[in-house]
Amino acid sequence: MSSHRKTPAGRNNENRNGFSAPKGIWLYGYHAVTAALQNPDRTVYRLLLSKETAAELPKKLLPAGLNYETAGKAEFDQLLPKGAVHQGIAALVSPLPDVYEEDLPEKDVSVVVILDQVTDPHNVGAVMRSAAAFDADAVIITERNAPEATGVLAKAASGALELLPLITVSNLARTMQTLKDRGYWCVGMDGSAGKTLRDAALPRKIALIMGSEGYGLRRLTAENCDFMVKLPISPRVESLNVSNAAAIALYDLKYKLEK
Numbered sequence: 001m002s003s004h005r006k007t008p009a010g011r012n013n014e015n016r017n018g019f020s021a022p023k024g025i026w027l028y029g030y031h032a033v034t035a036a037l038q039n040p041d042r043t044v045y046r047l048l049l050s051k052e053t054a055a056e057l058p059k060k061l062l063p064a065g066l067n068y069e070t071a072g073k074a075e076f077d078q079l080l081p082k083g084a085v086h087q088g089i090a091a092l093v094s095p096l097p098d099v100y101e102e103d104l105p106e107k108d109v110s111v112v113v114i115l116d117q118v119t120d121p122h123n124v125g126a127v128m129r130s131a132a133a134f135d136a137d138a139v140i141i142t143e144r145n146a147p148e149a150t151g152v153l154a155k156a157a158s159g160a161l162e163l164l165p166l167i168t169v170s171n172l173a174r175t176m177q178t179l180k181d182r183g184y185w186c187v188g189m190d191g192s193a194g195k196t197l198r199d200a201a202l203p204r205k206i207a208l209i210m211g212s213e214g215y216g217l218r219r220l221t222a223e224n225c226d227f228m229v230k231l232p233i234s235p236r237v238e239s240l241n242v243s244n245a246a247a248i249a250l251y252d253l254k255y256k257l258e259k
Contacts, residue, residue, distance in 0.1 A: 024043075024045050024092045024093050024094050024095070025092070025093060025095060025149075025150050025151060026079060026080055026090055026091070026092055026093075026150075026151050027090065027091050027093055027151050027154045027155075028076075028080050028084050028085075028086035028087075028089065028090040028091075028151050028155060029085060029086060029087050029089070029154075029155040029158070030053075030087045030089055031158040031159040032151070032154040032155050032157065032158065032159055032161070033047075033089045033090065033091045034057075034061050034089075034159070035159030035160075035161070035162040035163070036091060036093050036154075036161075036162055037061055037062065037063060037066070037091065038061065038063075038162070039096075039162040041096055041097055041162075042093045042094055042096065042162070043093065043094040044063070044066060044091055044092070044093050045091075045092040045093065045094070046067070046069065046091065046092040047062075047066060047067065047068040047069070047089075047090075047091045047092075048068070048069050048070075048071040048075065048076065048079070048089070048090045048091070049068050049069070049070055049071065049088060049089055050070065050071060050072070050076075050088030050089070051070055052088055053087065053088035053089050054068070054070055057089070071090075076088075076090060080151065081151065081152065084151065084155075085155070095149070096149065096161070096162075096166075098168075099138070099165040099166070099167050100167060101138075101140065101167055101169065101175055101178050101179060102178070103165070104137055104138055104165075104182070105137065106182075107137070107205070108204060108205075109204045109205065109257050110137050110184070110204075110205045110206070111134075111135075111136045111137065111205075111206050111207075111208060111250065111253050111254075111257070112136060112137050112138045112139070112140060112179070112184070112206075112207050112208070113127060113131050113136055113138070113139045113140065113207075113208050113209075113210065113246060113250070114139075114140045114141075114172070114175075114176070114186075114207055114208065114209040114210070115127060115139065115140065115141050115142075115146065115210055115212075115242070116142065116172060116209060116210065116211045116212060116217050116218055116221045117142050117144070117145040117146060117211075117212045117215075117218065118141065118146060118210070118211075118212050118213065118242055119145055119146060119147065119212065119213070120147070120213060121147035121148075121150070121152040121153035121156065122152065122153075122156045122243075123156075123213065123241065123242050123243045124139070124141060124146070124147055124153055124156070124157075124166075125152070125153040125154065125155065125156025125157035125158075125160075125161070126156050126157070126243035126246075126247075127139060127210075127242065127243050127246045127247075128153075128156075128157040128160040128161060128164065128166065129156070129157050129158050129159075129160045130243065130246050130247040130250050131160065131164060131246070131250060132157075132159075132160035132163045132164050133160075133247075133250075134247075134250035134251055134253070134254045135254060136164065136250060137164065137165075138164055138165040138166070138167055139164065139165070139166050139167070140167045140168075140169060140175065140207075141166065141167070141168055141169075142168070142169060142170075142172055143168050143169060143170045144170075145212075146168070149161060149166055172220075172221055173220055173221070173224050176207065176209075176221075176224045176225075177224070179207045180226075182205075183205045184205045184206060184207045185202075185203045185205065185206055185207070185226045185227075186207045186209055186224060186225045186226050187200075187202070187206050187207065187208055187209065187225065187226065187227060187228075187229055188209045188211075188217050188221070188222055188225035188227070188228045188229070189208065189209065189210045189211070189217075189228070189229060189230065189231070189245060189249060190211075190216060190217060190222070190228040190229075190230060191216075191230050191231075191233075191238075191239055192228075192230070193227075193228035193229050193230040194228075195229055195230070196229060196230055196231065196232045197229040197230070197231060197249055197252050197253070198232070198252050198256070200227070200229050202253070202256055202257070204257060206253060206257075208246075208249060208250070208253065209221060209225060210242050210245065210246055210249075211242070212242070213241070213242055231245060231248055231249065
């Protein structure tokens with residue numbers, strides 16, 4: 001590897017001579033990394049670019065004075081998970097600061113997405129991408145049986161991890177009550193519901209709750225929902241992947257709430 005810029009003051013970069021970097025997480029992929037570079041809540045400890053990416057990356061995407069290193073396939077393979085599709089760019093960054101449901105802005109119209117023990121980081125990341133695309137205000141996941149916000153999730157989110165809060169909670173029922181106290185209605189997605197999302201009369205502040213892959217909503221979660229809705233899918237198909245269902249539901253909500 002070869003260094004190209006001076007490391008910003010106060011940052012210690014790990015290098016091949018054995019110096020250790022502050023604890024962080026590796027993000028990879030063009031959109032995930034460039035979004036993180038523009039996020040003031042991230043500290044960037046290392047930035048790795050292939051020669052091709054270094055030549056093509058717009059310099060305006062690099063924070064002033066940030067050190068980057070050119071890296072070959074061996075370096076990327078050594079630092080990233082096996083099979084990571086990195087597109088010639090990776091960064092070691094600080095975790096994002098914790099955000100809580102109490103931090104959500106006060107708004108007359110709002111949608112947040114709650115994922116009830118969705119375990120696949122690809123699905124959580126894809127839901128975040130749809131949530132950002134359709135102007136949701138946050139995605140909420142459970143502390144147990146949910147993925148951490150690491151490189152796999154960030155890559156699937158394609159930059160959305162930097163655009164809206166990913167809130168982790170220990171007690172989902174309590175969180176749902178907190179949201180209700182703030183004027184949200186908890187709307188559960190269930191294939192056996194009597195009404196479709198499009199046909200239901202909806203309030204202006206919604207916590208859209210989606211269950212895990214294969215099991216749906218847990219009993220206590222379902223009991224704490226104000227009502228249930230479904231998507232109008234063909235009877236030939238039992239269900240949709242949670243990230244696909246979220247994209248359709250969020251599109252429908254945005255259309256209904258803007259009318």
